[in-house]
Amino acid sequence: MKVTFPHLGNTYICVKSILDDIGIDYVIPPFNNKRALELGTRYSPEMVCLPLKINIGNYIQAYEMGADTILMAGGCGPCRFGYYSQLHMEILKDAGFNMEVITLEGTDIMDLLSRIRSVVPGASELMKLPSVLLRAVEIAKRSDEIEMLAFRTRARESERGATDRIYNGFREKALRTAGTKNILKLLDETEAMLKSVHLDPDADPLKVGIVGEIYTGIEHFASFDIQHRLGRLGVEVDRKVTVSNWIIEHMLKKPLHLPRDMAFAEAAKPWLGAMIGGHAQETVGNAAIYAKSGYDGVIQIFPFSCMPEIVAESLLPSVERDLDIPVLTLIIDEMTGEAGYMTRIEAFIDMLEGRRENLERRKAHGMRKGKKAHDNIHA
Numbered sequence: 001m002k003v004t005f006p007h008l009g010n011t012y013i014c015v016k017s018i019l020d021d022i023g024i025d026y027v028i029p030p031f032n033n034k035r036a037l038e039l040g041t042r043y044s045p046e047m048v049c050l051p052l053k054i055n056i057g058n059y060i061q062a063y064e065m066g067a068d069t070i071l072m073a074g075g076c077g078p079c080r081f082g083y084y085s086q087l088h089m090e091i092l093k094d095a096g097f098n099m100e101v102i103t104l105e106g107t108d109i110m111d112l113l114s115r116i117r118s119v120v121p122g123a124s125e126l127m128k129l130p131s132v133l134l135r136a137v138e139i140a141k142r143s144d145e146i147e148m149l150a151f152r153t154r155a156r157e158s159e160r161g162a163t164d165r166i167y168n169g170f171r172e173k174a175l176r177t178a179g180t181k182n183i184l185k186l187l188d189e190t191e192a193m194l195k196s197v198h199l200d201p202d203a204d205p206l207k208v209g210i211v212g213e214i215y216t217g218i219e220h221f222a223s224f225d226i227q228h229r230l231g232r233l234g235v236e237v238d239r240k241v242t243v244s245n246w247i248i249e250h251m252l253k254k255p256l257h258l259p260r261d262m263a264f265a266e267a268a269k270p271w272l273g274a275m276i277g278g279h280a281q282e283t284v285g286n287a288a289i290y291a292k293s294g295y296d297g298v299i300q301i302f303p304f305s306c307m308p309e310i311v312a313e314s315l316l317p318s319v320e321r322d323l324d325i326p327v328l329t330l331i332i333d334e335m336t337g338e339a340g341y342m343t344r345i346e347a348f349i350d351m352l353e354g355r356r357e358n359l360e361r362r363k364a365h366g367m368r369k370g371k372k373a374h375d376n377i378h379a
C-alpha cells in the first residue's frame, strides 16, 4: 500500500510526519499547480466545486508517482463535502485510476479509530499512535501560528521578501524533514527566524480579515495566493478558519462530544442563527468579529457554486451596513482570470486606505473641536 492525500495549505506537514512515525509508505503530490487543476477539471463534472477538482488533480499526480490509496478527511452536514469521498472514488474509477479511498472521519470516536486502525501496519505502530497524534495536533497548531506570524511580519518587514524567503523555505524543508519530533524542531527554528525579521517601526498596516470557504481560505493556490500578495502590498491579514481549528473542533471535540468554541456562531446570530453547512456561519460570524475588533475590511473568498457561501454572501451586505465594515467578495473557479481578480483587490485596498485617512481626519477634527470647546469653557 502506498498512500497519498490531498493538499490543503500546510496539512501535508502534519500528515507526512504521522506517516513517517508509524512507518506507512506514502507519496506527497506536487504542491497544487496548474496541471493538477487541469486534470481535475478534465475528469470532474463541470458543476462540482473547485476544491474537489483540485483534489482529483492531486490524486492523479500522486497515482503517477505510485500511490494506490487515498487518505482523506470526511464530513457530514448540508453541503457537498459529505459525499466527496464517494464522488472521488467514482470519478477515479470511471477515469481508469485504480485507487482506494479511506475517509478519516466518523460520526463517533470508535468509528474514527477503526478507520485509522485499517491503515496502521501492526500492533507496535498502533501503540505509538496516541503520542504521535498528540504531536501531530501540536504540529498543526504550530504551523498555523507560524502562518499567522508570517502574515504579521510580511506586512511590516523592512526588507521586502524577507518573510517569504523564510516561510517558503520552511515549506520546502518540511518536505525533507521526517517524523513529528524533527518537524517540531523545524517549527521552533522557523518561528525564531520569523521573529528576527527586522520590522519597520513606523508601519501601521491596514488590517483585513479573510473569511469564506475553508479550502479557498487555506489553500493559497486556489485563491491566487491572495493572503501573501496582500502582505506584500503592506496589508496585514488574519484568518480564523485554520487547519488546526478544524482538526481540534471538528475531528476531535465533535466526536468526543466536548464543548466547542462557538464564538463565531454567537457573533453570527443577528444575521444567521443556524448552521447551514460548510463554513457559512463562520463567515458571517467572523466578519462581525473582525468589524468589532477594528479591522479595516473583510474579504470573503469562495469557490463558484459553493452553496453555503452563496447564502453567507447574501447576508454580508447586512453585516457591512450594520457594523460599518467594507466587505469584498471574490468567487473563484478554474476560469477565473488572475489579472482582473488582482485589480479588484488593489481597488479595494485603495478604498480602505482612503477610508482610513478620512476616519483619521474626522477623528482629528473632532478632537480639535472638542479641545476648542473645552478651552472656551475654561477661558
Ligand code: SF4
Pocket (backbone or CB within 6 Å): 049, 050, 051, 079, 080, 081, 213, 214, 215, 277, 278, 279, 303, 305, 306, 307, 308, 309
Ligand atoms: S463548502 Fe462549498 S466548496 Fe466546500 S465542499 Fe461544501 S459546497 Fe463545496
